[in-house]
Amino acid sequence: QKEVEQNSGPLSVPEGAIASLNCTYSDRVSQSFFWYRQYSGKSPELIMSIYSNGDKEDGRFTAQLNKASQYVSLLIRDSQPSDSATYLCAVNVGYSTLTFGKGTMLLVSP
Amino acid sequence: EAGVVQSPRYKIIEKKQPVAFWCNPISGHNTLYWYRQNLGQGPELLIRYENEEAVDDSQLPKDRFSAERLKGVDSTLKIQPAELGDSAVYLCASSLGGSDEQFFGPGTRLTVL
Numbered sequence: 210q211k212e213v214e215q216n217s218g219p220l221s222v223p224e225g226a227i228a229s230l231n232c233t234y235s236d237r238v239s240q241s242f243f244w245y246r247q248y249s250g251k252s253p254e255l256i257m258s259i260y261s262n263g264d265k266e267d268g269r270f271t272a273q274l275n276k277a278s279q280y281v282s283l284l285i286r287d288s289q290p291s292d293s294a295t296y297l298c299a300v301n302v303g304y305s306t307l308t309f310g311k312g313t314m315l316l317v318s319p
Numbered sequence: 320e321a322g323v324v325q326s327p328r329y330k331i332i333e334k335k336q337p338v339a340f341w342c343n344p345i346s347g348h349n350t351l352y353w354y355r356q357n358l359g360q361g362p363e364l365l366i367r368y369e370n371e372e373a374v375d376d377s378q379l380p381k382d383r384f385s386a387e388r389l390k391g392v393d394s395t396l397k398i399q400p401a402e403l404g405d406s407a408v409y410l411c412a413s414s415l416g417g418s419d420e421q422f423f424g425p426g427t428r429l430t431v432l
Contacts, residue, residue: 252425258420297361297362304367307421
């Protein structure tokens with residue numbers, strides 16, 4: 210069973226702080242990793258993809274990948290109340306098939 | 320560019336009734352996915368199409384679920400008969416050939432009474 214693990218949260222941070230969301234995966238051969246944001250009652254929205262070890266930055270978002278530790282993270286700088294959502298980690302387990310974690314709920318308080 | 324389109328957005332049915340969901344992927348996306356998402360869980364893949372071919376249906380409960388993508392564009396997912404445990408959000412996603420990035424439609428929220 211190929212698994213993706215996330216802390217369900219909620220992770221509470223004050224406005225302007227850095228939010229750190231973490232994800233571990235079990236399949237060592239996974240090559241591509243994704244973060245989706247899902248607002249309550251809405252569908253998942255792709256916000257970041259990362260394919261190689263290290264950091265990838267896009268605006269206030271930074272994805273970090275460590276394949277040796279089988280660990281992916283998402284940092285959100287200058288968190289805003291509008292960032293309050295559930296963040297889903299997804300891992301490609303082969304043949305374009307994604308396995309999703311259960312998601313971490315982020316709450317950003319004004 | 321228009322996103323993935325799904326209909327209906329909501330459906331309430333009695334158990335044992337049939338139900339169908341429709342999806343139109345992003346133009347040019349030849350890979351189409353159907354997922355089911357239960358409350359508090361991540362999406363779980365039901366079936367993946369490459370053009371009109373179902374290349375991964377290992378998680379599709381074939382006794383009651385069926386899907387088709389006849390012309391390699393839009394797709395229909397059917398449940399017959401529906402059970403109480405089928406209540407969930409059914410999500411359609413699409414991707415370009417050769418890309419892992421999947422884009423989701425708004426989903427259909429199914430309630431089985």
